[in-house]
Amino acid sequence: MNGAVGALVPLLLRTRSFRAAMVPLLVAALLGWTAYLSLEARHLSPDQKVTAALGGSDGATTVPALLDPGQAGPDLPVTLRGVHVDAVRILSVIDLETPAGQQGFTYQEQPLPNASIEGVLELREGRWPARPGEVVVSAASGLRVGDRLSAVHGKLNLTPVGVVSPVWERTAPLVVAAPGTWARWKVTPQEAQESGLQGYREVFWSSSDPAGAVTRLDRHVESGELDPSHTAAEVRAQATAFSGRAWLERRLPAVLAVWMGALATGGLLLRAVRRTTLPLRRVGLPTRDLHRATVLAAGLATGVVLVVAWLGALAATAVVRTTVLADGDAPLPPFRWWGPPLWIGALTAAFVVLVLAALPVEQRRRRSRRRALSARVMAVAGAALCALALVGTLQGKGFTGILLVLAASCLGTALLAGAALGLVRATGPVGSGLLARRLVARQAVGLTSLVVVVALLSGVVGSTFAVAAGLITHLNASSSTGMPPGMAAIRPLEPGERPPEDLAGQFRQDLGLGEPVTVWYGFTPGEEGREVPWWAVAQVADAERLFGDLTPDQEKALASRAGLPVVTDASDAHGPVLVVGQNLKWLQAVKLGEPKSSADTEVLWVHSGLTPEQDRQAAHWAEDHGRSPYAVWATHVADPIPIATGVQLAAGAFTLLTMLVCGLGMRGLVHSLMPLLAGLRASGLGARWLRAAVLQVALLVGCVAAAGGLAGVLLSVAGANPLVNHTISLGSLPWLALGLVVVGGPLGAVLGGLLASRRVRVQERRA
Numbered sequence: 001m002n003g004a005v006g007a008l009v010p011l012l013l014r015t016r017s018f019r020a021a022m023v024p025l026l027v028a029a030l031l032g033w034t035a036y037l038s039l040e041a042r043h044l045s046p047d048q049k050v051t052a053a054l055g056g057s058d059g060a061t062t063v064p065a066l067l068d069p070g071q072a073g074p075d076l077p078v079t080l081r082g083v084h085v086d087a088v089r090i091l092s093v094i095d096l097e098t099p100a101g102q103q104g105f106t107y108q109e110q111p112l113p114n115a116s117i118e119g120v121l122e123l124r125e126g127r128w129p130a131r132p133g134e135v136v137v138s139a140a141s142g143l144r145v146g147d148r149l150s151a152v153h154g155k156l157n158l159t160p161v162g163v164v165s166p167v168w169e170r171t172a173p174l175v176v177a178a179p180g181t182w183a184r185w186k187v188t189p190q191e192a193q194e195s196g197l198q199g200y201r202e203v204f205w206s207s208s209d210p211a212g213a214v215t216r217l218d219r220h221v222e223s224g225e226l227d228p229s230h231t232a233a234e235v236r237a238q239a240t241a242f243s244g245r246a247w248l249e250r251r252l253p254a255v256l257a258v259w260m261g262a263l264a265t266g267g268l269l270l271r272a273v274r275r276t277t278l279p280l281r282r283v284g285l286p287t288r289d290l291h292r293a294t295v296l297a298a299g300l301a302t303g304v305v306l307v308v309a310w311l312g313a314l315a316a317t318a319v320v321r322t323t324v325l326a327d328g329d330a331p332l333p334p335f336r337w338w339g340p341p342l343w344i345g346a347l348t349a350a351f352v353v354l355v356l357a358a359l360p361v362e363q364r365r366r367r368s369r370r371r372a373l374s375a376r377v378m379a380v381a382g383a384a385l386c387a388l389a390l391v392g393t394l395q396g397k398g399f400t401g402i403l404l405v406l407a408a409s410c411l412g413t414a415l416l417a418g419a420a421l422g423l424v425r426a427t428g429p430v431g432s433g434l435l436a437r438r439l440v441a442r443q444a445v446g447l448t449s450l451v452v453v454v455a456l457l458s459g460v461v462g463s464t465f466a467v468a469a470g471l472i473t474h475l476n477a478s479s480s481t482g483m484p485p486g487m488a489a490i491r492p493l494e495p496g497e498r499p500p501e502d503l504a505g506q507f508r509q510d511l512g513l514g515e516p517v518t519v520w521y522g523f524t525p526g527e528e529g530r531e532v533p534w535w536a537v538a539q540v541a542d543a544e545r546l547f548g549d550l551t552p553d554q555e556k557a558l559a560s561r562a563g564l565p566v567v568t569d570a571s572d573a574h575g576p577v578l579v580v581g582q583n584l585k586w587l588q589a590v591k592l593g594e595p596k597s598s599a600d601t602e603v604l605w606v607h608s609g610l611t612p613e614q615d616r617q618a619a620h621w622a623e624d625h626g627r628s629p630y631a632v633w634a635t636h637v638a639d640p641i642p643i644a645t646g647v648q649l650a651a652g653a654f655t656l657l658t659m660l661v662c663g664l665g666m667r668g669l670v671h672s673l674m675p676l677l678a679g680l681r682a683s684g685l686g687a688r689w690l691r692a693a694v695l696q697v698a699l700l701v702g703c704v705a706a707a708g709g710l711a712g713v714l715l716s717v718a719g720a721n722p723l724v725n726h727t728i729s730l731g732s733l734p735w736l737a738l739g740l741v742v743v744g745g746p747l748g749a750v751l752g753g754l755l756a757s758r759r760v761r762v763q764e765r766r767a
Helices: 003-014 016-021 023-040 046-054 078-082 189-195 210-218 232-240 244-282 287-323 340-357 368-392 399-421 432-442 444-477 501-511 540-547 552-558 612-624 645-672 674-682 687-724 735-757 760-766
Strands: 059-067 084-098 101-109 121-126 134-138 149-151 157-166 174-177 199-206 487-490 517-525 531-537 564-567 589-592 602-608 632-634
Touching: 003 016, 003 244, 003 287, 016 023, 016 244, 016 287, 023 244, 023 287, 023 340, 023 645, 046 059, 046 232, 059 210, 078 210, 121 134, 157 174, 210 232, 244 287, 244 340, 244 444, 244 645, 287 340, 368 399, 368 444, 368 687, 399 444, 399 687, 444 645, 444 687, 444 735, 487 501, 487 612, 501 602, 501 612, 517 540, 531 540, 540 552, 540 589, 540 602, 552 564, 552 589, 612 632, 645 687, 645 735, 687 735
Parallel strands: 101 174, 134 157, 531 589
Antiparallel strands: 059 199, 084 101, 084 149, 084 199, 121 157, 134 174, 149 157, 487 602, 487 632, 517 531, 517 602, 564 589
């Protein structure tokens, strides 16, 4: 580095406009990385997930054979003798009478202590249970040592001898009993059946070769003796595997924020370097030295900014962990100080800034026809990208298609917004509006770039929030019970029996329902050994009560031997079909007439026409009345998932970033117009009149950018909706977050324009 370059680098770094250009990158990296590190702190580390699942054991295997209360259960399968059994845990859900009234508990029975509870349960008071009937209770239950507990159904008395703290579910009401307690429970089979009291056993084991043990154990899965086993290595591998959802919700926004900040910094840096180096070039300084000094100064400033942003993000995350996240249901993971979004964002941001800083800065005369051509090119490119976004819906249901739709939608609408700004014509009646339009025409290139950047930033951030919320809704809604909204069925508790009359009558009375439709539910052997499920009704009127009016062709197919085919999409159907929703997609046909053989069929009493409130009552009726959940087949009522606090905080942070980018960009553009505004002020135009013109320019730029961002969000949601089975609804969108992101552009533009226009009088005096 020669002496001229060494002298120019400090000069550039001391320039106020050069340092101001680094602010967007600093704020974007600080906010994006803080949001990423804080959101990651809400998820357990791989080692913590292993401990939560297995404690100190090497693996676990579930025995699918159910245990009724009062039964000790058969001996463990012989295959488990090849491993060292740490504990056999009986699990169930029971209702107990406590001093505070009836309360539901998660029930566990196992010898205590054992390896499977290492790091899972901590004894806080008393001792571990040793005899049947002794239990330890969780601190969240509010129970104390010596309280009297008894089962709501049957006869079972429990004595708390200790209080434990579940490490990974601090608020869970838990009862852990000594071995033999479940077998002491005296309850009639009918009462156990009606109340749904059943348990199952999970075996925790250790082995010198866990992978080999799993291979041996899983050979007995098909026979029904055991369920698939899982080991610590498998849990850890699953926790560390790539997760598209995690990237979309927590990591991608951080990367995009840094990219947007780098683009904004690069654009502002070009203007700052041009203003600083052009006078120096005119006085004879070599262009090569100026270029090298610019790149070196940009690299040094970018490195310092990224390090400061990283340290600030670590400090802010530490504050969030100790305040907002400290009282969670599980311990926080180890402090994360690094991650893929950080190094990806840092490397790409440095690359973008250095590339933009290395561009030539010679001023060239821009012709109006070139601007018009640029607007046309942006319009064509934007339309092509929007079309590509629609094509992305055909790429299949996966995160690749979703990311393609988001990227093409946001960039396409941002380019269209920039092209729309070029439609402003500098004609009309004399006034501040005419001056504003002429100012837009004078700074068309700079304002168009600002609109595209802000619209792209708003669109990407808003689309990410919207689609992430839609995916959560999709996962919530996809957990279907197989019964559609508006229907509920009463099932028999045992094969070959009819549904219980007393339960059905009470259910019908509580919900205010009419007489149900009798439906026979059976299976027919299909291709490749698969069973084809079907429903049968006694008459056509019963089918119409369930599915609506049928056409003559549908009635004819209903009466056929194969029945009326059931589909969710009739576009590829040949012949009459019955179109149903996604909840009934498992059903293959509806038939007419009672089956001749009832050996392999189940009788259902199906109610239809339930209101949403009745659906909600039906979903919780069995639990509320202490009856077997299996007896009532109701639709899945998905309670609305509130927008996470982290998402709303991230939306607020990105709003500040949008305001900053738009405000700084608008401020720089207004500063470049200061000589013109000062001349107009000196010619007699009022400062308020000039500020009104600047305000109109700011409003125009901010509103066009906001419209482009909002259009990108809407197009992204519309394009991604088919990829998630059309489960993104208006109610599932984070409207507060979207509103904050969209209004950030206009607010930033107005504030930046107003603050910059206040210097008109100062410029006038200097003139």
